[in-house]
Amino acid sequence: MNCGALGLPSPLFPNAHLSSANSNSVSAEDANHLVMVKPTITLPHHKWRLLIAYDGTHYAGWQFQVSPPTIQCIVQKALVQITKLEREDLHFVGASRTDKGVHAWGQVAHFITPFNYDSLETIHAALNGLLPSDIRVREISAAMPEFHARFSAKSKVYHYKIFNDSIMDPFQRHYAYHSVYKLNTAAMREAAKQFIGKHDFSAFVNASRNDRVLDPVKTIFRFDVIEMGALLQLEVEGSGFLYRQVRNMVALLLQIGKEAIPPDIVPKILLARDRRELAKYALSAPPHGLCLVAVKYKEEHLLLPLGSPTTSFGMHHTVSKCKLPFY
Known part of the structure; x- marks a missing residue:
């Protein structure tokens, strides 16, 4: 299959090698046998x-x-x-x-x-x-x-919202988890700080899907607990996250906020590197409170190529003359 830059199949010739019959073959060796690789032509994309x-x-x-x-x-x-x-x-x-x-x-x-x-x-x-x-x-x-x-991507930012009141705000029901227990936010902040740094998060990952490469070592740059009236917003930024890692960390913070377990439980669970250790204290928080807020890149990765069109932020429509009066 013809490949262009980044080793991607060409959209113009998805099934063609585009190499001449007289081209010299180049040998490449994998772990088991020698294979013949024909040189290919890189097409623009x-x-x-x-x-x-x-x-x-x-x-x-x-x-x-x-x-x-x-x-x-x-x-x-x-x-x-x-x-x-x-x-x-x-x-x-x-x-x-x-x-x-x-x-x-x-x-x-x-x-x-x-x-x-x-x-x-x-x-x-x-x-x-x-x-x-x-x-x-x-x-x-x-x-x-x-x-x-x-x-x-160099980092990702997630927010998890918790509505902490006896009565749920119906306008938040699809975007925030409802906790009827009065949460100790100071304890949650103390615990959240212990996630910051480079750790093996094996204890906070659910069984990985087959298409995901599991690297349990991640770096958490910040983990904030912000109060906005009845709404708590947990903001976490990290180099990457394992399958359901954020929801599992939030679930543990909820238990700490309810004062069911102390904040210093976090290092103990991290050191265990075993999902079963976390399961003793908390299950995953539900998905609807979680939002991917931003993905951050190095500045050079966001540059526009030469000769490219300007970025589109959507078109604003204007009316030059109002034909109908407002009442």
Whole structure:
């Protein structure tokens, strides 16, 4: 299969090697046998970065699957319709594979086309015109060839909301977990600080899916507990997160906030490196309180390629003359 930059199959010739019959073969050796690799021609392509927000209530997470529908599936379907490319040719990748029911304000994704765009406002408007109202593309921009939505990320920021009152705010029911227990926020802050730093988070990961490479060592840069009246917002930024790691950390903080266990339980569970140790004290917090707020990259990864169109933030419509009076 012909590959372009980043080792991706060419969208123009997905099944062709594009090497002449007289080309010299190059040998490559793997662990078991010698294989012959023909040199290939690198074809130009253009990479595009999307900033996406979505309400995850009615979706089975981000990762592609047709039924039940996922965010990646819905956005990719719209891209196929607009670009007239096959799904495999788009190489559509998201920064974070959020779970079922989890929301996002700052999901980042990229896709590839064999052609350039003069302006991005039209495709931006077309995308949001095809997408359901609970999924919005906030920005679309050109991306450098080396940019990768997932592997270029240097950190991710998640917020988890807890509504701490005897009566639930009905307007928060899809976006905040309801705790009727009065939480000790000082104890939660003390415990949250003990997550900061580089740790093995094996005790805070659920059984990993087959398509996820498990690296249990992650760095937490900050973990804040912010009070906004009855609403508590837990803000965590890290180099990366394991499957359900944030929800498991929040679940433990909830138990500490209820004063069922002391804050100094955190180092003990981290050192155990065993999910069963956490299970003695807490189960995962529900997904609807969690939101992916931002994915951060190095400045050089966000530069626009030379000759690329300007970033689209959406078009504002204006009316030059009001034809109907307001009453």
